[in-house]
Amino acid sequence: xxxxxxxxxxxxxxxxxxxxxxxxxxxxxxxxxxxxxxxxxxxxxxxxxxxxxxxxxxxxxxxxxxxxxxxxxxxxxxxxxxxxxxxxxxxxxxxxxxxxxxxxxxxxxxxxxxxxxxxxxxxxxxxxxxxxxxxxxxxxxxxxxxxxxxxxxxxxxxxxxxxxxxxxxxxxxxxxxxxxxxxxxxxxxxxxxxxxxxxxxxxxxxxxxxxxxxxxxxxxxxxxxxxxxxxxxxxxxxxxxxxxxxxxxxxxxxxxxxxxxxxxxxxxxxxxxxxxxxxxxxxxxxxxxxxxxxxxxxxxxxxxxxxxxxxxxxxxxxxxxxxxxxxxxxxxxxxxxxxxxxxxxxxxxxxxxxxxxxxxxxxxxxxxxxxxxxxxxxxxxxxxxxxxxxxxxxxxxxxxxxxxxxxxxxxxxxxxxxxxxxxxxxxxxxxxxxxxxxxxxxxxxxxxxxxxxxxxxxxxxxxxxxxxxxxxxxxxxxxxxxxxxxxxxxxxxxxxxxxxxxxxxxxxxxxxxxxxxxxxxxxxxxxxxxxxxxxxxxxxxxxxxxxxxxxxxxxxxxxxxxxxxxxxxxxxxxxxxxxxxxxxxxxxxxxxxxxxxxxxxxxxxxxxxxx
Amino acid sequence: xxxxxxxxxxxxxxxxxxxxxxxxxxxxxxxxxxxxxxxxxxxxxxxxxxxxxxxxxxxxxxxxxxxxxxxxxxxxxxxxxxxxxxxxxxxxxxxxxxxxxxxxxxxxxxxxxxxxxxxxxxxxxxxxxxxxxxxxxxxxxxxxxxxxxxxxxxxxxxxxx
Numbered sequence: 001x002x003x004x005x006x007x008x009x010x011x012x013x014x015x016x017x018x019x020x021x022x023x024x025x026x027x028x029x030x031x032x033x034x035x036x037x038x039x040x041x042x043x044x045x046x047x048x049x050x051x052x053x054x055x056x057x058x059x060x061x062x063x064x065x066x067x068x069x070x071x072x073x074x075x076x077x078x079x080x081x082x083x084x085x086x087x088x089x090x091x092x093x094x095x096x097x098x099x100x101x102x103x104x105x106x107x108x109x110x111x112x113x114x115x116x117x118x119x120x121x122x123x124x125x126x127x128x129x130x131x132x133x134x135x136x137x138x139x140x141x142x143x144x145x146x147x148x149x150x151x152x153x154x155x156x157x158x159x160x161x162x163x164x165x166x167x168x169x170x171x172x173x174x175x176x177x178x179x180x181x182x183x184x185x186x187x188x189x190x191x192x193x194x195x196x197x198x199x200x201x202x203x204x205x206x207x208x209x210x211x212x213x214x215x216x217x218x219x220x221x222x223x224x225x226x227x228x229x230x231x232x233x234x235x236x237x238x239x240x241x242x243x244x245x246x247x248x249x250x251x252x253x254x255x256x257x258x259x260x261x262x263x264x265x266x267x268x269x270x271x272x273x274x275x276x277x278x279x280x281x282x283x284x285x286x287x288x289x290x291x292x293x294x295x296x297x298x299x300x301x302x303x304x305x306x307x308x309x310x311x312x313x314x315x316x317x318x319x320x321x322x323x324x325x326x327x328x329x330x331x332x333x334x335x336x337x338x339x340x341x342x343x344x345x346x347x348x349x350x351x352x353x354x355x356x357x358x359x360x361x362x363x364x365x366x367x368x369x370x371x372x373x374x375x376x377x378x379x380x381x382x383x384x385x386x387x388x389x390x391x392x393x394x395x396x397x398x399x400x401x402x403x404x405x406x407x408x409x410x411x412x413x414x415x416x417x418x419x420x421x422x423x424x425x426x427x428x429x430x431x432x433x434x435x436x437x438x439x440x441x442x443x444x445x446x447x448x449x450x451x452x453x454x455x456x457x458x459x460x461x462x463x464x465x466x467x468x469x470x471x472x473x474x475x476x477x478x479x480x481x482x483x484x485x486x487x488x489x490x491x492x493x494x495x496x497x498x499x500x501x502x503x504x505x506x507x508x509x510x511x512x513x514x515x516x517x518x519x520x521x522x523x524x525x526x527x528x529x530x531x532x533x534x535x536x537x538x539x540x541x542x543x544x545x546x547x548x549x550x551x552x553x554x555x556x557x558x559x560x561x562x563x564x565x566x567x568x569x570x571x572x573x574x575x576x577x578x579x580x581x582x583x584x585x586x587x588x589x590x591x592x593x594x595x596x597x598x599x600x601x602x603x604x605x606x607x608x609x610x611x
Numbered sequence: 612x613x614x615x616x617x618x619x620x621x622x623x624x625x626x627x628x629x630x631x632x633x634x635x636x637x638x639x640x641x642x643x644x645x646x647x648x649x650x651x652x653x654x655x656x657x658x659x660x661x662x663x664x665x666x667x668x669x670x671x672x673x674x675x676x677x678x679x680x681x682x683x684x685x686x687x688x689x690x691x692x693x694x695x696x697x698x699x700x701x702x703x704x705x706x707x708x709x710x711x712x713x714x715x716x717x718x719x720x721x722x723x724x725x726x727x728x729x730x731x732x733x734x735x736x737x738x739x740x741x742x743x744x745x746x747x748x749x750x751x752x753x754x755x756x757x758x759x760x761x762x763x764x765x766x767x768x769x770x771x772x
Contacts, residue, residue, distance in 0.1 A: 022630040024623050027652060031659035250656075 023252055026243055029209050029216065030250035074159040074202050076224045077136055082128060082200075083112040083223035102303050103338035103364050106132040111139075114223040119194065119231055121145055126198050126227045130156070132336040135431075138169045138198055138225070146176040146193065151364070152393050154200075155431045161417055163433065164253040165202035166226070166244040171258045172197055172237070173392035182235040185466035185490040185514065186500045195230040197239050199394075207245040208253075213237045218245075236468070254415070254435035258392055271438040271456035272412045278449040284378035284403025286357075286426045289327070289345060295425045296331040302342065302362070309367050310342050310360045326354060330362075333399070333429040334422040339363045341427040343401055346371060361388055361399040361429055378403040381452045382443055389434070396437065398457055399429040407446040412453075413439045432457075464494040464516035471500050475569035477537070479505075480577070485537045487569040495519035499567060501539045503531050513539075526588035526597035528568060533603050534582035538570040546588035546597060555581045617665040617674075622658055625672060629734075633676075636729045637683035642718065650683040657682070669743055676734065676744040680726065687722075716766045724759040727752055 076082045085091070094111050098104045115126040122144035130136050137153040152169045159167065176193030183189075197210060201221045208226040209218045214237060219228050230237065242253040288295050302310060311325055328344030342360040347353060357377055360369030368388040377384045385400030402409060402423065409421040409428055413436040421430040421441070432439050438456035445451045471490030478484045485503040492498045496517035504510045509532070521543055528540030528549060538551055542563050549561040549568045553576060561568045572583050588597035626633075630651070637654075638647025658678050665674050717725060723745070730741045731752075742749040 022627055023652070024626055027626070027655045027659060028619070030652075030656040249653075 025211060025216070025241060026250050026252050029218075029243055029245075030248075074200070074224075076203055077130070077200055078156070078159060081110070081112055081130075082225065083114040086111040086113050086127065101338075101364070102301075102306075103340065103362070105129070105137075105338060106336055112223070114138075114225040115198075115227045117227055117229055119229055122194070124194070124196060124227065124229055126225055128200070128223075128225060131338070134334060134337045136200065138200070140170060140173060140196060140198060142175050142194070142196075148175045150392065152395075153431075154395055154433075157419070158395075158431075158433065161419070162415070163436075164244060164251055165205045165246055166199055166208055166242060166253045167433075168197065168199040168239075168242055168253065168255055168394045168435075170196060170198045170392050171239055171255075171394055172230075178232050180232065180235055182468050183470035184236075184468055185471040185498055186488050186502070186512070189235045191233055191235045191237075193232065195233045195237060196392075197228045197230075198226060199242075200225050201244065202246075204246045205244045206247070209243040209245065209250070210239050211241040212239045254433065256394075256434040256437070269414050269438065271458075272414055272416050272440055274440060274453040275412070275442060275450050277451065277453060279445060279451050281382050281403075281405045281445070281451040282379060283375065284382045284405045285375050286343075286401065287404050288425065289329075289343065289357075290354075292327050294329065296329045299325075299328045299330060299342070299344075301330055306362055306367055310362070310369070311344070324348070324350060324352075325358075328358075329425075331425045331427040333424050333427045335424075337429075339397070339429055341399060341401075341429060342367075342369070343427060345374065357384065357401065359384065359386070359399070359401050359427075361386070361397060363388070363397065365391075381454070382406050383409070383441060383452060383454065385428075385441060385454065385457075387457055394434055395431040396434055396457075397429055397431050398439070398441070399427075401426050402428065402443060405445060405451060406443045408444040408448075410442045410444070411439050412442055413437075418442075464492045464496060464498070464518050466498045466500075466514065466516060467491040467493040471498070474564050474567050475539075477569050477571040479536055479571035480574035481505075483536065483571070485531075485539065485569055485571060487539055487567055489565065489567060492516040492518070499539075499541060501531075501537075501569070503537050505532070505536060515541075517541075524597050524599070526586055526599045528586040528588075528599050530583060530601040534577055534579055535572050535601050536577065537572065538583055538586065538601070539568065540586075540599075541567050542588050542597070545590050547591045548589040548593075550587040550589060550595075551583055552585045552587065553581055554579065554584050557581070616663040616667075617658075617671050619659055619662065621671060622655065622662060622675070625675060626655055629672070632734050633679050636726075636734050637679055637686075639717075639729045639733075640680065640683035640722070640726055641687045643686075646686045647683060650686045651679055653686075654679040654682040670740070673736070673740045673743050676730070676736065676740070677746070680730075680744055684722075716763055720759055720762065724755055724762070727755045728759050731756060 091111055098109065109129050109131060112128050113125065114128050117124045122142055125141040127139040127141065128137065131153060133156060135153040135155055137151060139151045140149065142148040150170065150173050154167055154169050173196045174192035175196060178191030178193045180191035181188050201208060201224050203224065205221050207218050207220050209216060210228050212230060213234060214230065217228055219226050238257040240257050242255040244251045244253055299307065299311065324346050326345045326347055328342060331341045331343060333339065333341055340362045342362060344358045345354045346356045346358050348355045354374060356371040357374035358369060358371040360367050368386065370386060372384050382403040382405045383400055385398055387396050387398050389396030398411065404426070409423050411419040411421055411430055411432055413419060413432065415436050419430060419432065421428050438458045440456050441454040442450060443452040469491050471488035473486060473488045475487040476484065483505040485501065488500045490498050490500070496519050498514060498516035501513040525543035525546055526549070528538060528542065531537045542549060544566065546563065549563060551559040551561065551570060559570070561570055576582060583601055585598060585600040587595045590596050633651045634647050637650040638644045641647050641650060654675070658675050665671060717728065726745060727741060730736045730744060736744065738749045738752045741752045
């Protein structure tokens with residue numbers, strides 16, 4: 001006879017796996033309690049009758065059906081125009097500046113004034129516009145005693161995806177210098193005068209609720225947008241949660257706090273499960289690039305400054321000449337989008353054979369990129385990708401190139417939504433919401449089979465970073481010719497410690513390294529590294545059971561160091577700054593003198609394989 | 612003497628302590644995990660707003676369970692996506708993780724029987740508490756549970772043959 005009760009109990013946990021987390025704040029906000037201290041500015045949301053007519057027409061068309069979900073939520077942004085037009089003078093100034101830009105928004109882009117907010121003698125204006133059919137953008141203008149401008153865009157397609165009735169585009173944008181400061185390790189940070197968070201709202205959202213370290217703040221939606229200005233925020237203050245109020249309901253908005261320069265200390269969300277690879281692909285190439293076909297535009301279209309940045313990048317040691325670039329083109333992964341991808345085949349030396357594939361993404365915010373050995377880059381996976389973003393932006397641009405094996409590319413977000421990635425001439429670039437990272441790239445062949453899945457892309461700043469508090473100087477050593485190094489230790493935001501290694505050789509060879517850990521020791525017992533080649537300084541940390549650190553030299557010599565609170569710092573004497581006598585590694589010895597960990601000071605391999 | 616009213620703090624403590632239980636039972640009633648979560652959130656919003664109307668004639672948890680169940684029932688009537696019990700996922704080694712189809716059997720039970728099962732075995736409520744939550748007699752709880760047992764036992768035996 002079957003024991004139904006036990007069978008049922010055993011099945012229960014597996015049966016009802018519910019991926020939900022408690023959110024008491026949302027309940028408190030929705031219930032309208034604990035409102036003290038919350039700043040509230042309510043204004044009526046006005047939806048023009050003409051817009052409603054436009055929505056009705058759109059719904060009656062086949063296209064309308066396709067975007068009905070979007071129209072339910074963001075119709076004003078998708079098919080209408082939120083806010084009011086800016087003055088003719090402002091529009092003319094925008095047009096003139098846009099025309100001068102190499103990466104211009106489409107002709108006819110119309111600026112709309114969404115919200116104006118006055119604070120402490122400053123005027124904060126939120127403007128918005130649609131960039132063709134690809135993106136919508138918010139521009140923040142601060143005027144008065146301070147002047148600042150920032151522009152952030154979101155892909156228009158984002159509004160048609162699941163993601164709540166509010167999209168944050170700008171988060172904690174710093175404006176001006178405040179009157180607070182705090183030590184984080186060896187640096188003293190100033191607060192901003194203002195920190196501004198802004199975004200767009202669906203048609204039925206009346207208010208947006210935000211929480212930061214200063215409390216909970218409710219701001220009214222105007223012109224389908226919201227603007228939250230934190231005055232004199234604390235150092236490191238961040239908006240951590242966002243909710244939207246729609247009538248009686250309060251809805252949590254997917255949102256990822258902006259990491260500070262010191263790291264957020266937060267752990268990343270779980271990555272979406274990787275779909276199975278249905279066909280293995282190895283050893284891909286980009287045919288048109290190898291055949292030197294003139295796809296896209298020539299490199300000469302790049303503005304001089306960008307060209308210097310992009311083509312000045314050299315593989316291997318610093319000092320190579322620009323002629324290392326054998327062939328390159330400027331590609332437009334998505335028509336109408338002010339973003340280009342520069343792809344070049346590079347050699348190790350002028351006139352040499354192809355050794356590397358370099359890709360650069362160039363946007364209005366700047367250029368970022370890197371190189372990889374070619375065709376080895378496609379030896380195991382048919383794509384090579386990078387990520388650009390940061391600051392107050394809520395989206396990260398994942399970009400790169402694929403081999404000819406790839407017919408279609410998708411991004412798989414943390415919430416398991418799939419995003420089509422525009423692909424042209426083997427180049428791609430897609431903006432992914434930081435709130436939905438980690439994400440994976442999934443590549444398909446022409447028969448729709450999965451041929452590769454990337455490792456998850458995580459947001460920046462999830463690693464341990466310095467916590468508030470001044471670091472303590474543990475070591476100071478001097479080297480030849482006035483060089484010196486210092487090692488300080490302070491708390492990390494994950495319960496461990498951060499080591500700050502400052503070194504100075506001369507004005508051109510100076511720097512600070514920061515390395516933070518969590519509460520538990522991870523990795524090898526000896527984490528001691530060298531600076532410069534041949535090594536001038538040796539620094540790092542060792543596990544508790546390492547009682548002595550032995551520095552090894554190329555000529556067989558050795559030096560013993562006693563760690564101080566688990567840290568060592570050593571200046572290599574002048575006579576050992578030659579390759580034949582250089583420091584080559586470090587051993588960690590326990591109390592009995594047994595070696596329990598080793599590390600080598602061998603320099604990392606060059607970006608490209610040496611021919 | 613009975614107390615009147617509950618505090619937001621008491622409700623918060625209950626919410627945090629029993630969140631998983633509330634969500635899972637609500638999800639079972641709604642046949643949908645997201646809807647279950649929405650039901651719990653909405654129920655606690657109501658509970659916080661109406662906290663002064665709690666008359667203290669029974670445990671606070673029972674009062675909240677009733678609100679949660681009612682909210683879940685309301686959401687269950689709304690159109691929704693695929694039911695959570697409809698799928699039987701394969702484990703990495705290719706075997707079903709529910710070889711006897713318990714999920715499908717439970718999903719096929721009448722709503723009242725499902726609610727009683729989950730309140731009894733997941734929320735661990737006594738018959739009297741279940742009766743209060745569902746606004747039925749304790750005897751009806753016992754009878755409903757017995758019927759659900761018989762139905763499940765019969766179907767499980769059939770499935771194992």
